[in-house]
Amino acid sequence: MQNHFIQKRRLKILLILLTVALIMRIAAGFYVEQQVAARNEQGTVSSPFLFPDSDNMHATAANLAAGKGHVDDHGRFAWRMPIYQSFLAGLSLVGLSSAQAIRSVQAILDVFNCLLIFLITRRYFGGRAGLFAATMAAIYPLFIYFSALVLTETMTITALLLIVYAFSRMDENFRMDQAFLAGIMIGLGTLVKASLVFLLCFYTCWWLLLQDRKAYGYLLWGRLAKRDVWLRKSRRIIIIPACILLGTGLVLAPWAVRNRTKLDTFVLLRTAGGHALYESNSEFADGGPNNNKIIFPPGTDSMGEVERD
Numbered sequence: 001m002q003n004h005f006i007q008k009r010r011l012k013i014l015l016i017l018l019t020v021a022l023i024m025r026i027a028a029g030f031y032v033e034q035q036v037a038a039r040n041e042q043g044t045v046s047s048p049f050l051f052p053d054s055d056n057m058h059a060t061a062a063n064l065a066a067g068k069g070h071v072d073d074h075g076r077f078a079w080r081m082p083i084y085q086s087f088l089a090g091l092s093l094v095g096l097s098s099a100q101a102i103r104s105v106q107a108i109l110d111v112f113n114c115l116l117i118f119l120i121t122r123r124y125f126g127g128r129a130g131l132f133a134a135t136m137a138a139i140y141p142l143f144i145y146f147s148a149l150v151l152t153e154t155m156t157i158t159a160l161l162l163i164v165y166a167f168s169r170m171d172e173n174f175r176m177d178q179a180f181l182a183g184i185m186i187g188l189g190t191l192v193k194a195s196l197v198f199l200l201c202f203y204t205c206w207w208l209l210l211q212d213r214k215a216y217g218y219l220l221w222g223r224l225a226k227r228d229v230w231l232r233k234s235r236r237i238i239i240i241p242a243c244i245l246l247g248t249g250l251v252l253a254p255w256a257v258r259n260r261t262k263l264d265t266f267v268l269l270r271t272a273g274g275h276a277l278y279e280s281n282s283e284f285a286d287g288g289p290n291n292n293k294i295i296f297p298p299g300t301d302s303m304g305e306v307e308r309d
Contacts, residue, residue, distance in 0.1 A: 010127050014118060014134065021114050021138035025107035025147045032148040033100060048099040054150035056080075061088030062097075070258075076305045077262040078271045082255060083191040084152045103148045110147035110154050114138050116161040123168050152193055159189035159196060167203055170240075179207075179240045183247020190252060194269040200248050204241045263306055271309040 032050065040046050047055055059073040060080065070082050091102060114137045122130030137143060146153045166182040182203065189196040252268065259267040279285065284294045300308055 007127070010131060013131055014115075017131070017134055017138055018111050018114060022107060022111045024138070024144050025110055026104060028144045028148040029100060029103035029107060032103065032145075036099070049150050051149065051151065057085055057150060057152075058088060060085040061092060064089040065092040065097075076271065078259045078267050078269075078305070080272060081152075081191050081194050081270055083188065084155055087155065088150075099150060102150050106147045106150075106154050109158060110143060111138075113143070113154070113157050113161055116158070116165060120161065120165050120168055156189075156193040156196070159185075159192045160199075163189050163196070163199060163203075167206075170207070176239060176243045179243035180247040183244040183249075184251055185247075186244070187248040187251025190248070190269070191255060194273070197248075197252075197269065200244065204244055207240055207244070208237065265306055267306065271305050274309040 036048060036050055039050070049055055049058065056072050056074075057080065060070060063069065063071050063073075064085055069077070070085060071077050072079050088097075088102065091097060091105060096102065096105060114134045117137045118130040118134035121133035143154075143157070163182070163185045166178070166185040170178045170182060183200075186196065186200050186203070189199070256266065256268050263271075278296070279294060282294065286293075
């Protein structure tokens with residue numbers, strides 16, 4: 001009875017916390033709207049967004065919604081991973097194409113992030129710790145501010161948390177379905193943010209490190225008399241990572257095939273990696289976004305999308 005009362009009280013606190021988080025993020029949307037209006041009044045640039053990346057993403061989404069495919073305003077087919085632009089295109093198709101509408105939807109998405117943080121933390125450390133972690137996420141200034149920007153950061157956090165949650169459901173038992181689902185989550189996360197593909201290596205190594213050293217002994221030197229044990233142990237070492245890899249591969253394969261068709265060469269992820277590397281390591285690098293300040297080497301403007309990358 002007492003435990004039920006505690007659970008009910010924590011649920012009320014969580015609902016209040018998520019409501020406050022939503023109000024703060026909607027307020028941040030209006031603040032960013034004022035920033036955009038103030039900048040546009042100065043006459044230096046006219047855009048409903050604060051960053052050039054947002055304009056590019058919105059233009060790609062507009063082309064996608066218009067049936068022109070995933071191509072940006074410069075004619076690049078694989079400049080960005082597709083899910084965020086597809087998300088924007090979906091909003092546009094239901095009449096939510098304005099910057100303020102996008103910010104409002106992302107506010108709800110970031111509140112969902114707070115809920116995921118609560119669920120993951122509760123799973124490992126209990127309900128009280130879950131509420132504390134969700135509180136920190138709800139009031140964290142950068143989470144609040146970035147939810148109001150038309151950028152991939154908020155959705156990337158969602159993808160990362162879903163990956164963590166999927167792997168938190170895996171344990172040392174042989175569960176191919178959970179491993180396959182975790183791989184799918186990594187694949188979907190990669191389609192939001194290309195760098196999340198490295199989690200495939202991280203979590204595979206994590207799983208292998210969880211295994212008892214005896215399992216590797218059975219795998220390498222298992223005797224026929226212990227064939228049943230050898231099979232059980234080797235499945236955990238070989239098939240679980242294989243299921244993770246299979247899930248990720250099945251999600252990324254359609255994007256890679258599409259890129260091969262559009263660009264006539266193999267591009268697994270995107271073609272903006274070279275640009276990002278140059279932006280952050282060239283003589284023009286200053287520790288922040290500086291795309292408008294970069295002077296690229298002569299001849300790069302005439303290159304194709306893949307060659308330029």
